[in-house]
Structures are given as structure tokens and as C-alpha cells.
Amino acid sequence: MLVLTRKVNQSIVIGDDIEVVVLEVRGEQVRIGVRAPRTIAVHRKEIYEQILQENLNAASVSTDDLASLQERLAEEGTP
Secondary structure, eight states, rough: OOOOOTTTTOOETTTEEEEEEEEEEEEEEEEEEEOOOOOSOOHHHHHHHHHHHHHHHHHOHHHHHHHHHHHHHHHHHHO
16 A cells, blocks of 8 residues: 655546545545546445445345246246
């Protein structure tokens, strides 16, 4: 892990097109801004972890789900 010290209005650059700017420091809280292309998703870590979990949940299939799908397809006459 790279550890940097920055003051208000100073920034760091990640790659060629991501900039992280220190906007404000209040006690133990630091407000930062992120400039990145719209094609790059930027999330707080807890939100990112929720998205990953929801994606895993959506992608998981139970045997009951498969059996139910097989029955519905059979009813419709789909081979």
C-alpha cells in the first residue's frame, strides 16, 4: 500500500485519467473528490461490496429453480 500525505486542494493521480483531490479536512473526517471518466465506476467500498454480493446472489441458481424451469419448459412444449 502506498501512503501519501496531502493537504487541502492537493491531489494524487492514478493512471492517466483518475484524480483524487482532498477537498476538506475536519477532525477525523476527510472529504475527497474523484475525477474519472464516466466509463469507470467509482463507489464507496461498502457499496461496492453490496453490489458484488447482489451479483453473486443473482447469479446463484438452486436445484429447485432448475427443476421449476424444466417443468415450465415441458408444459410449454419447449424441447
